[in-house]
Amino acid sequence: MDIVHSLLIIAVVSICTIFLRAVPFLIFGGKREVPKTVSYLGRTLPPAIMAVLVVYCLKDISLLEGNHGIPELISVLLVVILHSWKKNILLSIGLGTACYMALIQLVF
DSSP states (O other), X not given: OHHHHHHHHHHHHHHHHHHHHHHHXXXXXXXXXXXXXXXXXXXXXXXXXXHHHHHHHHTTOXXXXXXXXXXXXXXXXXXXXXXXXXXXXXXXXXXXXXXXXXXXXXXX
């Protein structure tokens, strides 16, 4: 019973994911021109979402107690330097996260 329930949940989630990923191709596929609003959102939303995530991740840093945000500062600087140098989001975020985790687990 539990296995069947779990498999049904996985199936429903998989079908919903595939459907949601196919919808843009169904709506904007073919030779139709993408609306200007959608193009604008495609250009502006990724940087805006990244800015919100950075603010969210750094909002609870206390500069007056503990390690004073040193691991966060080092990791953010690493991400900025790597992204400026390599222009690879996966590399910069991945190594920044690994750096932060190593700093909080091993050093601070």
